[in-house]
Amino acid sequence: MEREKIILDCDPGHDDAVAIMLAGKSPKIELLGVTVVAGNQTLEKTQINALNVVQCLGLDVPVYAGCGQPMIREKMTAGDIHGETGLDGPVFEPLTKELEKEHAVSFIIRTLMESDGDITMVTTGPMTNLGMAIRMEPRIVPKIKRIVLMGGAYTNGNVTPAAEFNIIADADAAYVCFTAGRPITMIGLDVTRKALCYPSIVDRMDKIGNKASKLFVDLMRHFCKSQKEVFGWEGGPLHDPITIAWLIDPSVVETKPMHAEIDIRSVQSYGRTNCDFFGYQKLEPNADVGIGIDADKFWDMVEEVLRMYD
Secondary structure (H helix, E strand, C coil): CCCEEEEEEECCCHHHHHHHHHHHHCCCEEEEEEEECCCCCCHHHHHHHHHHHHHHHCCCCCEEECCCCCCCCCCCCCHHHHCCCCCCCCCCCCCCCCCCCCCHHHHHHHHHHCCCCCEEEEECCCCHHHHHHHHHCHHHHHHEEEEEEECCCCCCCCCCCCCCHHHHCCHHHHHHHHCCCCCEEEECHHHHCCCEECHHHHHHHHCCCCHHHHHHHHHHHHHHHHHHHHHCCCCEECCCHHHHHHHHCHHHEEEEEECEEECCCCCCCCCCEEECCCCCCCCCCCEEEEEEECHHHHHHHHHHHHCCCC
C-alpha cells in the first residue's frame, strides 16, 4: 500500500497533538516531519509541546521550529483554550528529544524541492511557515501535491463573527497559500464543530489502556473543560485531527468545490474565508470545502489508530 507523504505544520495545541497521533501511526500516512509555528501559544511553547508529544508517543519523526511571528499582523495566541503551556493537562517525562537545527521553512522548501511532487502539506495552525516558504522559493509551488488545512469557515468564525483562529492569526499567509494555485482541502469549523469530544468519547478511549490513549485522555479532559468554560459546550470540537482523518479515508468528510478567498482588507471581517457556496461569482472553484462529517466513522478511526500504539 502506497502511503500518503505529508509534512504536518502545527501549533500544539491539544487538537494538534491528536493530529500528530493519527499521522504518526496510521499505515496510510508517511509523516516526513513535524514543523512548528506560533499560534495556540508562542513558538517557544509550541515547539516544546511538539517535542513532548513526539517523544511521549515514541515516534521517530524530526521536529523543526519555524516562525514565531505572523507575516504582518501582531501575534495572537489562544491561551484561554489551551492553557499557559499551550498543552495543559498531561505531565510529560523529562524532554530528551531535540529540535532539528534547520529552520522549518527551510526544511519545507528543501523537502519539496527534492520531491517528485508527491508531498501533501497539512497545516493545523496559522499558515505562516507554508506562506513564507512559498514566498521565499516559488519553485516549490508545483511540487505541492495538495494543501490540507484546518482553518476557516463558510459560516461563522470562533474569534470574530467572521473569522476562525488559524486564519485570523495570519490571514496574509493564508492569502498566499489560497492564491498559490494548488489543490486545497479546507476543513473548517462547519465540519469540526460536528465532531465534539464528549465525556463518553474520552471514557471510550481511556479503555484502550496504552500510552497513546492515556495522552489522549489527559489532553481531552483539559480541552473539554476549557471549551465548556469558554463556550458552554459539554464536548470540545476536535478540529485538527480531521485533516489527517480525511487523508486516511476521504469518505469521512463531505466536501464541496467552492471559490474561497481570504479577507485581508476589511476591519470587521478581516480573516474571513469567503467561500462562494452557491457559486454567485461564477468563478472557478479553488478549494474543496468541508461541509459535513461522519462523526461516528471519525471516532472509530481515532480509536483504531490509538490501538496501534504499544
